[in-house]
Amino acid sequence: MEKSKVFALQFxxxxPMYVRKAEAKGRTKAELDAVIEWLTGYDATALQQQIDRGNxxxxxxxxxxxxxxxTKITGVxxxxxxxxxxxxxxxxxRWLDKLVDELAKGKAMEKIQRK
Incomplete structure (x- = not known):
C-alpha cells in the first residue's frame, strides 16, 4: 500500500481492527483506549469524535x-x-501499531506506556 493511501485511511x-486484535488476545477495548490515550492524548470523548468525523x-x-x-517506542x-x-x-x-501489538501479546500496561 502506498504511503498516501495509508495516510488517507479513516481512523x-x-x-475496529485494533479492537478485534486486542479482544482476540484477551485484552479489552478499555485497555486499547488507554493505550491510544497515552500515545495521542485523546480521551474517550475526543477519540469518539475522531471516529464520528471520519478523520x-x-x-x-x-x-x-x-x-x-x-520516542521510547522501539522494535519491529x-x-x-x-x-x-x-x-x-x-x-x-507504526508507533500505534506497535503499541497495539504489545497489548495483544499480553505486555503489561506500565511497559506499553513507557513510564
Missing part, C-alpha cells in the same frame, strides 16, 4: 498531542524498525 476503519490517519495524528515518551513492526522510520507520520502510525 474509524482502522480502530484520516493523517488528521488523527495532526490533531493529537503525542506523549513525549512516544511490519518488518521495519519503528525508530528508524524516516517519515514522521508513518512513524506515528
Amino acid at each position: 474509524a476503519k482502522v480502530y 484520516s490517519l493523517e488528521t488523527f495524528f495532526a490533531q493529537a498531542r503525542l506523549n513525549p515518551n512516544a 513492526i511490519c518488518g521495519h524498525r519503528v525508530e528508524a522510520i524516516d517519515d514522521p507520520l508513518m512513524q506515528k502510525i
Whole structure:
C-alpha cells in the first residue's frame, strides 16, 4: 500500500481492527483506549469524535498531542524498525501499531506506556 493511501485511511476503519486484535488476545477495548490515550492524548470523548468525523490517519495524528515518551517506542513492526522510520507520520502510525501489538501479546500496561 502506498504511503498516501495509508495516510488517507479513516481512523474509524482502522480502530475496529485494533479492537478485534486486542479482544482476540484477551485484552479489552478499555485497555486499547488507554493505550491510544497515552500515545495521542485523546480521551474517550475526543477519540469518539475522531471516529464520528471520519478523520484520516493523517488528521488523527495532526490533531493529537503525542506523549513525549512516544520516542521510547522501539522494535519491529511490519518488518521495519519503528525508530528508524524516516517519515514522521508513518512513524506515528507504526508507533500505534506497535503499541497495539504489545497489548495483544499480553505486555503489561506500565511497559506499553513507557513510564
